[in-house]
Amino acid sequence: MAINWFPGHMNSAIREIRKAMRKADLIFEVLDARLPDSSENPLVASLRGDIPCVKILNKQDLADPRITAAWLDYLREKPGVRALGHDRSQAGPVHKLLIEARAVLPKANDPSRTFTAMIVGVPNAGKSTLINSLAGRSIARTANKPAVTRIQQRVKLGGGFALLDTPGILWPKLSPPACGFRLAISGAIPDTAVNYQDLAMYAAQWLAEDYPKALAARYKLAELPPTPQGIIDAIAARRACVRTGGLVDYQKASELLIREIRQGLLGPLSFERPPRRGHEGRAVEDPGERG
Ligand SMILES: Nc1nc2c(ncn2[C@@H]2O[C@H](COP(=O)(O)OP(=O)(O)OP(=O)(O)O)[C@@H](O)[C@H]2O)c(=O)[nH]1
Ligand SMILES: [Mg+2]
Known part of the structure; x- marks a missing residue:
C-alpha cells in the first residue's frame, strides 16, 4: 500500500x-x-x-x-x-x-x-x-x-x-510508491503512519538485491531465502521473534529489521543510486557493484 x-x-x-x-x-x-x-x-x-x-x-x-x-x-x-x-x-x-x-x-x-x-x-x-x-x-x-x-x-x-x-515538510503525494517506502525506512514518517510489516517486506527485497552480503552477515544467514517473506521468517527465527505456540511474530521481526537499518547496524547503506548517463545523455539504470 x-x-x-x-x-x-x-x-x-x-x-x-x-x-x-x-x-x-x-x-x-x-x-x-x-x-x-x-x-x-x-x-x-x-x-x-x-x-x-x-x-x-x-x-x-x-x-x-x-x-x-x-x-x-x-x-x-x-x-x-x-x-x-x-x-x-x-x-x-x-x-x-x-x-x-x-x-x-x-x-x-x-x-x-x-x-x-x-x-x-x-x-x-x-x-x-x-x-x-x-x-x-x-x-x-x-x-x-x-x-x-x-x-x-x-x-x-x-x-x-x-x-x-524550519519544520520538516513533505508533499501531498509520495510517488512513486518506492519514494514513500524509502522515506519511511529512513525515519522521515512517524510510526503511526506506517505499517512496519510492509516496510520490512520492501526492505528485505531491496537488501537482497543491493546488499545481500550485509544482510546475510547481520542475521547470520548461510544462504539468503529467495523471497522477502522467507527473509523475514529467517530473521525472526534468528532473533527469537516467535510467539508462544511457535508462530512467527512478524511485527517484532519487521520493527527489528527497520530499526537496525536506521541505526546503521547492517553497515552503511544507500537506498537508491543516481541514474547513469547513457550514450545519448538519457538516464539508464546503473547496475553498479552490488553486495
Ligand atoms: N547518523 C546520523 N544521525 C544524524 C545526523 N544528523 C542528525 N542525526 C540524527 O537525526 C535525528 C533527527 O535530527 P534533527 O536535527 O532533529 O532533524 P530535523 O531535520 O531537524 O527534524 P524535524 O525538525 O523533525 O524536521 C536526531 O536523532 C539526530 O541526532 C547525521 O549526520 N548522522
Ligand atoms: Mg528540526
Missing part, C-alpha cells in the same frame, strides 16, 4: 516557509544521503525560484560512500547547484558549508551585510542538528523522530550569517 503523510501542520509550515523564503539569501536544502532523490522535496524547487541553493547530503555516515560520491557528481552536473556530503561529526562555526554558501552569494564579501540561510528538508533529515553544528552549541531542539521542529527559529552566527531552522 502506498505511504502518504501530510498532516495539517505541514500545510501551515509550507505557508510560513513560502513567506520566509522571500527574505532568504540562500537555501541549504538538507537531503538524506541514503536517498537523495526521494528526500528531495519538489515543493522546494518550485518555491525557491532563483535563490542560490546548496544541497547537503546529510547523514553521510549512514550511506554507502561510493554511492554518495556518485550522487554528488550527478547533482553537481546540474546548472547552478552546489552539493556536498555532511554528517553530524563535522562541527564548528568555520565550516566548509559556509565557504560553499559564500561561493554562491552575490556580494558575499560585503561586511555590512548579514545573510540569511534558510534550512529546509524532509522531517528528521537532520536540519536542527546541522544548525547546532554550525553554531557550535545546542540551540535548536533535535530528536530521533519526525516533526520535532514545529516553528521557524532564527539563529545568528558570527561571520555575517543567520540561519533559519
